[in-house]
Amino acid sequence: MRLRQLGWAAIVGLCLGGMAEGVFAQTPAPALQDGPMSRKEVSERLNIVPVFTIVGKDGAPVLANIPQEGGKQLQVASFWLDQNQALAVVEQIKKSNPTIGQQAQVVPMSLGYAYQIAEGEKPPGVDIIFQVLPGEAEVKKALEIAKASGETLTEFPGIPLFYGVSPQGGLLTVEREGIEIIPFFFDAKDLQTALTRMGGSEVASKAKIEVTTLAQVVGQMLDGKAKAEVRKIAFVPARSALEYIQKLPPSQLGAVDPIGREAAGIPPATPRP
Numbered sequence: 375m376r377l378r379q380l381g382w383a384a385i386v387g388l389c390l391g392g393m394a395e396g397v398f399a400q401t402p403a404p405a406l407q408d409g410p411m412s413r414k415e416v417s418e419r420l421n422i423v424p425v426f427t428i429v430g431k432d433g434a435p436v437l438a439n440i441p442q443e444g445g446k447q448l449q450v451a452s453f454w455l456d457q458n459q460a461l462a463v464v465e466q467i468k469k470s471n472p473t474i475g476q477q478a479q480v481v482p483m484s485l486g487y488a489y490q491i492a493e494g495e496k497p498p499g500v501d502i503i504f505q506v507l508p509g510e511a512e513v514k515k516a517l518e519i520a521k522a523s524g525e526t527l528t529e530f531p532g533i534p535l536f537y538g539v540s541p542q543g544g545l546l547t548v549e550r551e552g553i554e555i556i557p558f559f560f561d562a563k564d565l566q567t568a569l570t571r572m573g574g575s576e577v578a579s580k581a582k583i584e585v586t587t588l589a590q591v592v593g594q595m596l597d598g599k600a601k602a603e604v605r606k607i608a609f610v611p612a613r614s615a616l617e618y619i620q621k622l623p624p625s626q627l628g629a630v631d632p633i634g635r636e637a638a639g640i641p642p643a644t645p646r647p
Contacts (some may be wrong), residue, residue, distance in 0.1 A: 426481070
């Protein structure tokens with residue numbers, strides 16, 4: 375299958391203060407060097423994005439066991455971008471295994487951390503896979519956008535990221551504190567809200583929302599032939615996820631991963647003994 379390849383030429387400046395509102399501006403960007411980003415740099419960019427996993431009383435992830443041929447078991451650790459899906463799974467666990475379910479809770483961690491462990495080497499003989507699951511609403515919206523662009527998809531191939539394209543075909547960018555960035559939104563509604571608030575601008579009012587996948591964007595950031603513009607990429611987490619995290623008690627904020635909380639406006643959690 376194919377999805378629209380990202381073009382870095384003819385980028386149009388769009389200033390959305392706080393990723394939500396602002397004025398259009400054309401400002402010179404700092405000089406950037408061509409070349410790929412490191413996996414650590416990519417992980418740091420992803421740290422601001424929360425994902426949600428299910429842990430037991432001891433703080434260890436609750437793994438799903440999937441039977442394999444020959445009587446073997448494949449263990450799966452899941453990270454959800456939509457907290458409501460993770461909460462629904464906890465309710466299912468409570469019904470199927472009350473002992474584990476009563477101790478299970480949903481905790482946030484950074485997508486950068488999940489990315490690191492998913493990409494890391496597994497010890498020999500350990501059959502554990504890590505999966506990051508997108509929200510159902512975002513997948514549905516991604517399919518709508520892809521089909522409207524001529525794609526013939528029955529399911530969306532990955533985690534969708536939404537971005538704006540100007541009438542001239544350039545990627546919409548954001549100026550924050552004098553630095554130009556290219557935002558990729560995990561929630562299409564947040565991008566639409568930003569464009570709506572900028573409705574007085576001709577570029578924003580005529581901008582088009584397109585979709586790609588997280589894998590494609592990360593792949594371009596790591597590409598050995600990457601252009602300097604990839605260093606402008608910024609990931610914008612779903613506002614609903616951040617609002618949910620801000621309401622959680624400290625006991626649910628941290629034991630698994632403290633990375634990225636400061637960026638999301640979340641105070642440090644007290645470490646568990």
